[in-house]
Amino acid sequence: MDRRIVVRPIQVEDIPSVAALLSEAFYPKNSWLGWISPVLKLGIYQDLKMRCMARSPQYSCLVGISSSHRAEIVGTIEVAARPLSAWSLMGVSVPYISNLAVSKSLRRQGLGKQLLAACEPIVRRWGFSELYLHVQGENRAARGLYSSMGYRLCRNEMPPWVKLLAPSQQLLLRKELSVKSVQFAESENLRSG
Numbered sequence: 750m751d752r753r754i755v756v757r758p759i760q761v762e763d764i765p766s767v768a769a770l771l772s773e774a775f776y777p778k779n780s781w782l783g784w785i786s787p788v789l790k791l792g793i794y795q796d797l798k799m800r801c802m803a804r805s806p807q808y809s810c811l812v813g814i815s816s817s818h819r820a821e822i823v824g825t826i827e828v829a830a831r832p833l834s835a836w837s838l839m840g841v842s843v844p845y846i847s848n849l850a851v852s853k854s855l856r857r858q859g860l861g862k863q864l865l866a867a868c869e870p871i872v873r874r875w876g877f878s879e880l881y882l883h884v885q886g887e888n889r890a891a892r893g894l895y896s897s898m899g900y901r902l903c904r905n906e907m908p909p910w911v912k913l914l915a916p917s918q919q920l921l922l923r924k925e926l927s928v929k930s931v932q933f934a935e936s937e938n939l940r941s942g
């Protein structure tokens with residue numbers, strides 16, 4: 750792992766760079782959606798700003814900063830307590846990871862792992878002992894990363910008839926945080942609180 754990368758909570762002035770990073774990671778300029786990337790970037794920027802400004806106690810956006818790239822933002826991740834399905838807003842909230850992205854030039858150096866690991870003590874502080882996320886079936890890099898970090902398939906979100914038609918499957922993964930680490934987090938909380 751590149752030790753010159755520091756992970757810290759996002760600050761308001763980071764929002765444009767994080768939106769640019771997310772836009773490039775999820776809608777690269779050379780992809781079929783590339784031609785509308787400025788519009789997508791603006792949408793990402795506004796959504797992110799709204800989430801950050803809401804200051805929800807169970808929402809966190811982290812950024813990876815590279816000191817060797819003029820303090821450039823090179824990675825990001827969000828974690829929030831929310832119902833698992835967008836359709837069940839009244840459902841039980843669980844800690845859910847989204848918008849994980851690492852700059853192309855710094856991939857495969859452990860930053861994805863570092864960002865995921867940084868979410869674990871956060872959700873433990875919120876009182877949870879598990880983490881959920883969705884990944885597209887064909888996203889090999891992300892699936893490899895999640896598997897190496899202990900995420901396991903919880904369910905395949907697609908009904909069987911859609912699976913036959915859709916090339917891409919949305920998989921729900923879950924990680925159980927170990928009892929040992931939860932106890933550690935609890936003792937840390939007692940000490941600090």
Ligand SMILES: CC(C)(COP(=O)(O)OP(=O)(O)OC[C@H]1O[C@@H](n2cnc3c(N)ncnc32)[C@H](O)[C@@H]1OP(=O)(O)O)[C@@H](O)C(=O)NCCC(=O)NCCS
Pocket residue numbers: 774775848849850851852855856857858859860861862863883884885888889890891893894895897
């Ligand atoms: C997915 C992503 C965040 C991974 O970030 P990263 O910093 O490169 O990941 P890491 O270096 O921490 O990789 C850790 C492990 O994940 C797996 N992995 C990462 N990239 C991989 C790839 N391209 N192919 C296969 N396995 C991969 C490997 O097991 C790797 O360990 P190793 O390098 O020791 O073999 C990055 O590729 C990215 O930003 N992709 C675009 C956005 C995206 O798809 N986000 C996830 C949405 S669900």
